[in-house]
Amino acid sequence: MIDALTSRSQITRLHSRGQLLAQLEHAVRKHDDTSSAQVRACLIFDIDRFRQVNFSLGYACGDHLLQELNRRLKVLDHIDLVVRSGDDEYTLLLRVHNQEQLQSALHRVRQIFDPPFTYQGQDCFLRASFGLSDLTITPDNVQQALHQAEQALLIAKQTGKNKLITFHTLPTQQRFATQIQMETDLRKAITENQLLLYYQPRLELSTGQISCLEALVRWNHPLHGMIAPAEFIPLAEESGLILPLGEWVLREACLQKARWLAENKLDYQVAVNISPCQFQDENFADKAIHIIQQTGINPSYLEFEITESSIMQNMEKTIAVLDKLCSKGISISIDDFGIGYSSLNYLKEFPIHCLKIDRSFVKNIQSNSNDWAITNAIIHLGHALNIQVVAEGVEDVGQLDILKETTCTTIQGFLLSPPISAYDIEQTFHMNDNRPVMIS
Secondary structure (H helix, E strand, O other): OOOOHHHOOOOEEOOOHHHHHHHHHHHHHHOOOOOOOOEEEEEEEEEOOHHHHHHHHOHHHHHHHHHHHHHHHOOOOOEEEEEEOOOOEEEEEEEEOOHHHHHHHHHHHHHOOOOOEEEOOEEEOOOEEEEEOOOOOOOOOHHHHHHHHHHHHHHHHHOOOOOEEEOOHHHHHHHHHOHHHHHHHHHHHHHOOOEEEEEEEEEEOOOOEEEEEEEEEEEEEOOOEEEOHHHHHHHHHHHOOHHHHHHHHHHHHHHHHHHHHHOOOOOOEEEEEEOHHHHHOOOHHHHHHHHHHHHOOOHHHEEEEEEHHHHOOOHHHHHHHHHHHHHOOOEEEEEEEOOOEOOOOHHHHOOOOEEEEOHHHHHOOOOOHHHHHHHHHHHHHHHHHOOEEEEOOOOOHHHHHHHHHOOOOEEOOOOOOOOEEHHHHHHHHOOOOOOOOOOO
8 A cells, every 4th residue: 555645753854956856866766666556746836826815924934834834745655755845836746556546646636726725713724736647666766757847837927827837758859959049039029010919808897888999919929920828928028028029019009099089999907917027027117107198198008907916916116106097087997806815904094996706707707606795796796896897708698698697897808809900890890880799
């Protein structure tokens, strides 16, 4: 019978890769049994956005959450070794008898993040990215297995996080061979007119009128065609290109709004997403205001969509930045509301005009009573605070009907329209005729 982790009193913490390799090789040799068919795999996971937890809730909270994570890991079966290989990274050596048992073990590891982590009565939901090696580990290939898991983890984090990626030799090698080239191409794209903006409308349910257009960046690569944002946005964040990219998006959105106004079209706000890196830039507010002044549009036509994690890192600084933006007439919305921090104190401290309910709640609103309850609570919270609430990711009439029952005022999603070009927005919605949009 394979030993469970409960036989150890603590999880080893190592920062040296050489020590990690030695630990892995020792564990493989210790349990090496050529007489029985076994499958060994190296699994590495990294807690998503854990730095933001430390910044917003404090390092004492972060340490407490890691201690709770350690306790949850210690009760898992089919693990020969667990090493804390970084501040919020763990390396596991899994040992099972077949692939079915491996998949079951992987599922149980990922399940430890399902229940909330609690600190001083406050719930915090953590998510993680996982990378899994794609070979049966022997004492001779430990280094190769660790390298595979590391590369798979990096792909998981670069393609949206909160997922498990298994290393597949050819696709992974091809992908990593193009990383440097893709970064070089993205630098050129920002300056050589390869980027473009698509727009996704919001609908006011009470009037049937479009109220706002969210600007979303797309990359039309000269050789590879349209590249999905999930491919290049993480690269932009890691390389630092997110700052010039974000400035390009804001400037282009302002210029497009100015063109529409000059043509007597689209008397609606345009929403622009602000990345956490942008918002934490010391000169963000001044840069944004300068771009708006350069393009000559009234700031009241703009809404900045900012994630909860961005605004929670430094409360005093956040209040100053938001007040400065709002003093110019810019609206502020909180994107992906409901999946971040359980403290709602900032709703009374910050000048917030809109809450966007994360699509993960709307997706299962018909079948999951908890998602319905959370969505309903956010909507009524918004009503009570006189804050607009937008339901994101509305894809079918059933979801729409439930949102109407909960007195949701505004929706956004594929049921109304996917993100489309500025030209298609004009042609599809006939913005000048002021007729209600029919979606049911």
